Every structure is written in C-alpha cells, then in structure tokens.
Amino acid sequence: MRAICLEQSTICFNADYSSPLVGTGEVLIDVIKAGICETDLQLVKGYMGFSGVLGHEFVGRATSGEFQGQRVVGEINCNCKNCSRCDSGLGNHCADRTVVGILHHDGAFADQVAIPQSSLHLIPDSITNDQAVLIEPLAAALEIGIQVDFAAVRKAIVLGDGRLAYLCAQTISQTVQDLRVVGKHELKLERFQRLGIETVKLDALKCERAFDLVVDCTGSVSGLPLALKLVEPRGTIVMKTTVAAEHHLSLAPIVIDEIRLVGSRCGPFDRAITMLEQGRFDLSGLITHRFPLEAAKEAFKTAVEPDAFKVVFEVSQRQ
C-alpha cells in the first residue's frame, strides 16, 4: 500500500509499504482523508523521536467489526485496558499506550491503518468527510472546556491563528463573551473575523496582564513567555500545543502571580461529533489545500506556509 513515513526526520513517500499488522481487537480502516496537524510538523522536527507512518487525524471506512463498511474516525490513544489508569477512565494516559502516528503505532497517512475497535466512532450521515477529518482536533479543542470552567472566565485570549486556534476559539466563544485571538497572519486572522471573533495582530498587541484565560495554540516556545505577559494574577494558561524544543524562561512569575498552567491534549470525540451534528461549529473553508499521498513533501512544505490553514491528504477516491 501507499504510505508517508517519517524516517530520521525525513518525510518519505513509499508506494509499496507493508499493510498494517492487525492486532487483537483492531480493525483495518480504509483511509478516506487524513489531515496534517501541528504535531506532525513537530514530529518532523524530532518531537517524540517517532519513526513510521505519520498521521493521526483521519476519516475512513471500517473493513470489519461492528462498523464494517461504515465511515469512522478513531481516537489516537490505544491503551492497554488493563491497568489502574485505564480502569479509572484515564485510558488516554495509559503508560503502555501506543499513539496512532505518534508513538509506536503506524498512522493514517496511508491507504490503510489498524485501529482498535474500541477507539472507533461512527460518523453520522449528516457529517461530511471534510468535517469528519477535523473531529480529532475539534475534540482536542473541546478538552479545554472540561479542564476550565468557561462560565467563570471574564476575558480570554487565544495565542495563535492556526488550525487548532480556530477550533479552540470557536469552542471558547460559545460561552465566553470577551474573547480575542492574536496572530501574525492577516489572512488567517480574517477567518476568525468572519466568525465575529475579535482579532489583533501580534505586533499591535498591548501586553497588559488583563486576561484570566490565555490559551497557547502557537506551537512555538515563544507562546508561553507571551502568555505570562498577558495572564492576570490567579489566571489560567492552557498549553494546547506541544513543541519539540526546550523552553528557556523564568518561571518565577507563575509563583509570584499564582498562575495556573494547564496542559491539555486529547478530548471527547463523542461530544465533538454531537456538536458537529448540531451545527455548532463552522469548519467551512478550514481545508485550504488537498494533496494525494504521493505529494507528501509538497504537502508538508505547504502546511508551514502562512496562507495554508488545513492541509489534507485525499487518500481514497471512494468517499
């Protein structure tokens, strides 16, 4: 089968990669579409030391199991279901987990991917494939609302104008009235403006400590120092993106100002699917570029360009 692999920090298209070995309880999925995420870009920079088939945001069709022949998306954490964390509902944090396209588990930038049946979610007919491929990052955005009580937030700011920021801002704006988004790119910020969300260019941002919620979606080590300049005392900073690089900064302000820093990763797929069905998110126009798997290098090059928003691999002709 075709697959896009990461080998020694290099993206390689492979026309003749071995089909995935299907483990116990796993289902082979025919991938329809798969999206490039900031984490994929960090993986290429060396984050997690991953090698293998990339890709963890996808929609596909189950070839067997309960959902055979139907469209599905898959959660990315494949846990052991046998440890105390799995037992206590913290399966996403299972120490023995593999993570699709990120940790010891071949991903979805391929014709097929093997996913545990228990990680699969059926896609209702009302949700398009272009929407479904965004369910994984949408769920991640919704995770913030589980960790932070939006109803108690007075003034929020999202750092970053990229794909995840777009989903996080829509999540927050459903509850928090006073929200703005700061970014570097006029074109990207216009997308937020079209949703009625206030934006500010980074170079015009007044660094006052006025926000009780700051969400860092920059995917950059510069995000946290900026967040610390904006968060008010006793406020909360949500760290939404992982970066491969080390941070070099003084954390004394966290103590002095009694800041809460909250790491936030994967979220509830079922809630994301329900909210999409209810039309509560506008994902139109988020996908700006589409490539076949064969154009792996071009796709990854495009994904870091300022005019790209979501870059998607169109894997299968059959939708």
Added chain:
Amino acid sequence: MRAICLEQSTICFNADYSSPLVGTGEVLIDVIKAGICETDLQLVKGYMGFSGVLGHEFVGRATSGEFQGQRVVGEINCNCKNCSRCDSGLGNHCADRTVVGILHHDGAFADQVAIPQSSLHLIPDSITNDQAVLIEPLAAALEIGIQVDFAAVRKAIVLGDGRLAYLCAQTISQTVQDLRVVGKHELKLERFQRLGIETVKLDALKCERAFDLVVDCTGSVSGLPLALKLVEPRGTIVMKTTVAAEHHLSLAPIVIDEIRLVGSRCGPFDRAITMLEQGRFDLSGLITHRFPLEAAKEAFKTAVEPDAFKVVFEVSQRQ
C-alpha cells in the same frame, strides 16, 4: 537604627541606618525577631533586583495605631486598596503593591519597620515569639490548601527538606494520609520523621509517576524537572518557591500528561494564627540558629548550610 541591607547583591550590616519613613496608614513596628527565608537567599542571588533592608518574616511590637504596645505580625504585600484587584480581594496581587523586604519597601532585618495598619495581625498571648516569627511562612504553606482540594488527593510528595517544606508537609498531612518528603539531608529529614512523616533520600528515590500532588519546595531549578518525573497524568504540581535562575527544560510533558502547574505564594495569616492557637502545628525545634543583626554575614552563611533549619535574628532584648 541598626539594619541589614542588600546592596548590589552584597549583605551589609549598617549600625546607623535611617529610621523608616512612616507613610499614611502605616505603623512603626519595633522588631522583636525576624527570620531568614529562602526568598532572602534568592534576593541575594539577584532575584527581583532588590536593594534596601531585607526581611519579611517578623514579629514585633506596634508603636502606635490600634495595636499600640501589642505584639503583631505583618502581611508582606502592601497594596494600593484602590484598584480593581484590591477591590476584588486580590490585594496580594495589586500591580502597585510594595512588598516588605522584597520590592520597594524596607524590610524587618532592622530595629524598626513601617507596615500598613491594615496588614497587621495581633498575636494572642498563647503564641510565643518563636512561633509568631514563623506565621508568614506558615500562612504561605496553608495557601496550598486553598488552591488544591486536599480531600481529593490520593498520594502526595513534597520536594525539599527545608523550612518551607516542613510547614507544607505538616499542612498537607492534616488531610492527606499518603505523604512523603524527599530531601538530600539526613539531619533535616529526621525532623520530618519525628512528626511521623515518611521520608526518602533523593538518591534513593524511585522516579515513578505515582503522585497526584507534588509540591516543589526545593528553591532550586532542579525541582520542577524532578516534579515532572513524579507527577502522574492529570496530577498537580504546586510551585511553592521562586528561584532567581531561568529554567531550561522541555514542557511537553505538561501537555502530553495534562498536568496542572499551580504557582503558590502568600497565604492567610488569620488561619495560620488560629491553627497555631489550636496547637495544630509543631514548630518546636524549627529555629536552629539565632544571631544579632550585627552578625548578618554569618547568619546568611549559616542559613545555606545543611545543618541549619530556621535562622532567626534576635533583634530586641524586650520580648
């Protein structure tokens, strides 16, 4: 008057320092005792860029005002009482505050210190001066219980075997059954053992991610990386000490494991006084060394030695 000043990162005893200017609403306090805190040691290393009279942990006698002639302790944040933060009960985070012995306000390593009347707390007769001088750090330790729900904590660990760790461990142990303290110094750890608190030497610590609460009282940049090795996914790290140095570390684990990092500083003096009256803290033997103000250099040298716990300046003969 006599005073211990910090000038260009150097400790100086001054036998003839000007008495404090007493501002509106302030009361001149005759200092009885004042303790050296980890923050003082960080200030000497350049933290906050402070110059002036050091010292913020003290007990003294009010020379005027509501408590004239009586023993008092003083909160360290002197706020404007006029801004939105002060109005909303966040006076400790007032942007225009001065901080006794730390920020634009001469401290208590002197015969006299000027403190706002509103910052003073009367010391009941049942509390000794040796206890009262520890109320500021005890209040800081109690702050953790306001920020973290101890009742929900399964397994806690305190990093550091110093003065603040001793107070934090006693605070946590009142609610959390499974608590241990990790430190480098056998002699210091024995103090915790005498309270019935389990201890472990740092070089014998098994770095497993098993604690849902980790409290960093190390006063060192090495504290946070160690905390990240011990905290379980979705767990909480409380940062209790400020350090002058920058951190150089990867913060990706905070995101991946959805850790909560909580900065924690000053706490409730009234609660500390009440709990001391109730005999709920054992502070006996905490003070290991006593010096006159004149022995400033020796006192600061002693405070960093492994056998020193709390070093106190005995300022006034009249107790």
